[in-house]
Amino acid sequence: MDVVSSQQKLRKYGDLTMRxxxxxxxxxxxxxxxxxxxxxxxxxxxxxxxxxxxxISGTLLLINTVFTQTNFLGGFDYNEIMLMYASMMVMWALMxxxxxxxFKYFVLYDIRNGDFDKTLIKPVNPLFLLSISKxxxxxxxxxxxxxxxFLYYASLNLSSITFVSAVIYLGFFxxxxxxxxxxxxxxxxxxxxxxxxxQALRTLQSASDQCFYPTIIYPWPVGLVFFxxxxxxxxxxxxxxxxxxxxxxxxxxxxLLVAIGSTLLSSYLWKMGxxxxxxxxx
Amino acid sequence: MPQSSRTPIISIQGLKxxxxxxxxxxxxxxxxxxxxxxxxEEVKAVxxxxxxxxPGEVVGFIGQNGAGKTTTLKVLSGLLYPSEGQVSVxxxxxxxxKPEFQKQFALVMGQKNQLWWDxxxxxxxxxxxxIYEIPTxxxxxxxxxxxxxxxxxxxxxxxxxxxxxxxxxxxELIAALLHNPKVLFxxxxxxxxxxxxxxxxxxxIKQYNKxxxxxxxxxxxxxxxxxxxxxxxxxxxxxxxxxxxRLQSIIDKxxxxxxxxxVFGEKVSSKELAKYGQVKELGEDGTAxxxxxxxxxxxxxxxxxxxxxxxxxxxxxxxxxxxxxxIREVFQTKNN
Numbered sequence: 001m002d003v004v005s006s007q008q009k010l011r012k013y014g015d016l017t018m019r020x021x022x023x024x025x026x027x028x029x030x031x032x033x034x035x036x037x038x039x040x041x042x043x044x045x046x047x048x049x050x051x052x053x054x055x056i057s058g059t060l061l062l063i064n065t066v067f068t069q070t071n072f073l074g075g076f077d078y079n080e081i082m083l084m085y086a087s088m089m090v091m092w093a094l095m096x097x098x099x100x101x102x103f104k105y106f107v108l109y110d111i112r113n114g115d116f117d118k119t120l121i122k123p124v125n126p127l128f129l130l131s132i133s134k135x136x137x138x139x140x141x142x143x144x145x146x147x148x149x150f151l152y153y154a155s156l157n158l159s160s161i162t163f164v165s166a167v168i169y170l171g172f173f174x175x176x177x178x179x180x181x182x183x184x185x186x187x188x189x190x191x192x193x194x195x196x197x198x199q200a201l202r203t204l205q206s207a208s209d210q211c212f213y214p215t216i217i218y219p220w221p222v223g224l225v226f227f228x229x230x231x232x233x234x235x236x237x238x239x240x241x242x243x244x245x246x247x248x249x250x251x252x253x254x255x256l257l258v259a260i261g262s263t264l265l266s267s268y269l270w271k272m273g274x275x276x277x278x279x280x281x282x
Numbered sequence: 283m284p285q286s287s288r289t290p291i292i293s294i295q296g297l298k299x300x301x302x303x304x305x306x307x308x309x310x311x312x313x314x315x316x317x318x319x320x321x322x323e324e325v326k327a328v329x330x331x332x333x334x335x336x337p338g339e340v341v342g343f344i345g346q347n348g349a350g351k352t353t354t355l356k357v358l359s360g361l362l363y364p365s366e367g368q369v370s371v372x373x374x375x376x377x378x379x380k381p382e383f384q385k386q387f388a389l390v391m392g393q394k395n396q397l398w399w400d401x402x403x404x405x406x407x408x409x410x411x412x413i414y415e416i417p418t419x420x421x422x423x424x425x426x427x428x429x430x431x432x433x434x435x436x437x438x439x440x441x442x443x444x445x446x447x448x449x450x451x452x453x454e455l456i457a458a459l460l461h462n463p464k465v466l467f468x469x470x471x472x473x474x475x476x477x478x479x480x481x482x483x484x485x486x487i488k489q490y491n492k493x494x495x496x497x498x499x500x501x502x503x504x505x506x507x508x509x510x511x512x513x514x515x516x517x518x519x520x521x522x523x524x525x526x527x528r529l530q531s532i533i534d535k536x537x538x539x540x541x542x543x544x545v546f547g548e549k550v551s552s553k554e555l556a557k558y559g560q561v562k563e564l565g566e567d568g569t570a571x572x573x574x575x576x577x578x579x580x581x582x583x584x585x586x587x588x589x590x591x592x593x594x595x596x597x598x599x600x601x602x603x604x605x606x607x608x609i610r611e612v613f614q615t616k617n618n
Contacts, residue, residue, distance in 0.1 A: 022415065029412040033398055033405055040400045040441070117361050118396040121389050123381035124413050278301060279361050 026124060027132055034135030049138045056089065056142070074217040079156045080244060086150035087243075088236035091173065093143030095180055101134035103184045107191040107198045114280025127185060127270060160244040169243035175259055176234040182262035183231055185270055192273030231258055290334035290370075291465060291497050292358065297367035299328040299353050327353040329521035330367075335499065337464075340491050342512035342529070343501040344609060350521040351501040352391075355467045358499070359389045372465060385414055388458035392470035395454055397442045403453035404438045407460060414461035421460065428456045431486055448479035455483070459490065466490075468500045472507055484510050505605045519613055529605070536615065537608045540582040542575040544589065545597040555593075558585050576603075 038045050063085060067078045076084070110116040110130065119126045119133070154161060187200045215223040215233045226233045238255055241247045304320040306312050328350040335341055343351045356362045357369060360376035360383070369376055374383035397406045411421045429435050432452040437445055445453065451471065459466070468487070472480040488511055491498055502508055508515060508529065515532060517525040525532060542559065549571055552564050559577035577585045582600055589595060 025412050026409075029409050033401060033409060036405060037398065037400045115394065117356070117389075117391070117394065120361055120379070121359055121384060122413050123384035126379075129413075275363055277362070279356055 023124075023128065026129070030129075030132050031135055031137075035137050038135075038137050045138045048136075049141055052139070052142050053145075056146075059085070074215075075246075079153050080240070083150065083153040083157060083243070084236040084240045086146050086153055087173070087240050089146035090143055090150055091176055091180070091235040093139050093146060094177060095184075096139035097136055097143060099131040099181065099184065101136055102131045103188045104198070104201060105134055106130045107188050107201055111191045111277070112280065116277065117279055120274075120277075126274075130188075131181070131184075154243075157244060160246075162245065165243050165245050168247070169239045172234075172239035172242055172255065175255060176231075176239060179231050179234050179255075179259050179262050182259075182266040185266035186262065189266065189269035189273040192276045227254060228258055228261075231262070234258065288336050291337045291372060292335040292499070293368070293370045294334075294354075294358075295332045295368040297328055297331045297354065297357065297369060298326070298365045299350075299357055299362060300365045301325045301327055326521045328357070328364075328518075331518065331521070331523045332367075333516060333523065333526055335497060337497055338491070338495050339514060340487075340498040340500065340512050342508035342515040343499055343518070344508060344515055345501075345518040346613065348520075349518045351518060352469055354518070355389065355469050355499065355501065359387060359467055360384070361389075385461055386463055387465040387467065388461070388463040389467040390454055390458045390469065390471055392451070392468075392473035395442075395450065396457055397450065397453055399443050400441060402439045403434075403442055403445075403457065406442075406453075406457050410457055410460050416461055420462075424460055424462060425456070428459055431489060432456065432482070448475050448482075451475060451479070451483065452486075455486065462494060464496060466496050466498045468498060468502075470502055471500070472502060472504055480504060480506065487511055505609065509605055517609065517612060525612060532612065533602050533605070533608055536612050537603050538579060538611075539576040539603060540579050541601045541603055542577050542582065542586055542589070543599040543601065544573045544575065544593075544595055546571040546573070547594040547596050550593050555589075558589055 063078075063081060066073065067081075071077060073081055106116065110119070116126075116130070119129050122129060184201070190200055191198075215226055215237050218226065223233070234255060238247070238251050241251060301324070302322050303325050304316070304322045306316050306320075331350070331354065343354070345351045353362065357364050358371055358376055360379045363377045372383060372386050374380055376383065397403055398409075407421075407425060410416070411418075416424075429438065432455065434449065434452050434456070437449050437453070442450060442453065455471070471487070472483050475483065484507055487498065487500070490496060491511075498511075500507060500511060513528055515525070515527070515529045516523060517532070525535075539560075541562075550573070552561055552573075555561050555564070555573055555575065559575035561573060562576055563572070563574040565572055575585075575589075586598055586600060590598065
């Protein structure tokens with residue numbers, strides 16, 4: 001009996017590894033195609049990168065302006081706020097590189113034109129395929145630059161960082177990406193039910209501009225929105241708070257609750273949306 | 283083998299697919315009114331259709347625009363959930379969308395494409411290789427065969443956006459067939475193509491069916507596609523099935539006339555000819571006169587004999603009317 005059950009476990013483990021290998025292979029192939037497409041339009045990629053760097057410079061200018069008036073924001077000094085900003089931008093760059101455009105195109109075009117058909121008939125998870133259908137490799141460049149900025153400000157805050165807090169930070173960072181993916185899925189699922197779902201995605205993206213500051217500086221209803229409906233706080237404030245050993249059980253519990261809530265809600269909305277999908281006339 | 287003794291590969295029983303749409307009154311007031319009050323109505327895209335399709339069959343799905351052809355294909359391929367009814371394709375419930383099922387069929391829509399627009403078609407083929415988990419050896423072999431059959435080796439590495447419509451359609455077919463699907467749904471695959479390219483694709487589909495034994499459902503507005511490829515046709519109108527059988531039996535059932543094409547040695551009176559049938563055309567062709575007559579099917583041979591006796595006929599030909607005309611007749615009969 002034990003032999004049989006351990007064999008079953010092995011087979012299950014083997015299947016899981018194979019599925020992971022399969023998804024990585026598809027992911028790799030999609031990345032190759034995306035890179036090849038970007039190389040077809042080199043000038044576009046360069047212009048977009050320039051625009052993004054200009055945008056980041058503007059935000060940095062704003063932070064510096066704020067800190068000419070005060071030394072602390074929500075109990076965090078300039079170096080710590082910069083750490084939060086860099087952390088958020090690394091997460092943003094990762095999402096932008098791998099799945100934001102996929103969701104955006106899905107919401108804007110795929111559902112209304114019925115182009116989702118070609119994704120839905122493929123023998124692969126359609127949510128996975130659509131989310132990685134548009135890579136923006138140039139955003140990865142931003143990610144690398146912001147990672148350097150993050151490491152620089154982390155080195156300035158070394159006195160507050162321990163090995164354990166760094167590991168916890170990493171865990172929250174990954175959880176933050178997961179929650180964002182789930183929240184994006186919720187917003188994208190709205191496209192099955194309404195034609196202007198793109199507004200919701202745009203709101204999510206533009207709200208991120210305001211959310212690298214500590215949630216504590218906002219009135220509590222706004223903070224709650226940044227934590228739940230637009231969980232940008234999870235990209236910057238929460239992980240960095242834990243990195244600087246200033247995390248709390250409230251933040252931990254809240255993050256886990258949002259993770260569970262977003263998983264359940266996105267699964268439900270996506271499933272309902274697929275049932276609702278009516279394609280488009282040919 | 284008689285169909286009844288085989289297991290159908292596709293089975294549809296009482297399929298219904300209704301869509302809810304709302305009617306908006308025209309103008310600005312209609313738009314404002316629709317903010318608080320919307321009148322919804324149910325559109326019956328497919329209404330109680332049943333049929334079985336057997337392995338290796340090539341079935342033509344015929345109907346006017348909006349008859350429910352594409353909706354049926356979308357339900358069969360699992361894109362849409364039916365409102366009611368039982369559907370089984372390859373033993374699967376299509377809308378469960380199981381990968382094992384999805385690896386065994388392909389859907390090609392003439393008006394939509396899966397090829398990556400900015401890259402050569404070969405890149406999409408490689409992506410499909412990864413998605414469908416096609417072993418490298420099998421991929422190479424199938425690709426070689428399809429490329430040869432469709433004669434597209436020269437264009438495989440040219441960006442899709444630079445290909446002609448016909449070349450693109452050929453590459454679409456290859457992308458859809460790389461995993462050797464057992465069932466193939468073709469939704470107007472020849473739409474917009476010139477007659478030469480239509481013929482090339484028809485020959486390919488015929489060859490593919492022969493070589494791989496694939497079951498094919500084809501919708502097309504070009505009756506040549508249906509005539510050349512399908513032995514069996516299913517006609518649907520406004521969501522209802524109105525005919526299911528051999529293409530020849532549509533002709534037998536609905537064609538009331540045959541066409542008599544005549545070439546005369548000297549001029550003949552159209553009044554005299556009209557006694558034998560409905561004169562459709564009368565004209566001069568070189569030195570001889572030609573005429574086309576519609577005569578009742580049952581008496582076509584007798585009428586021809588009488589005309590041969592009475593007129594200086596040099597040549598005579600008895601033909602079935604074009605299938606397009608017969609199908610038109612079917613729809614008119616049903617609508618009346």
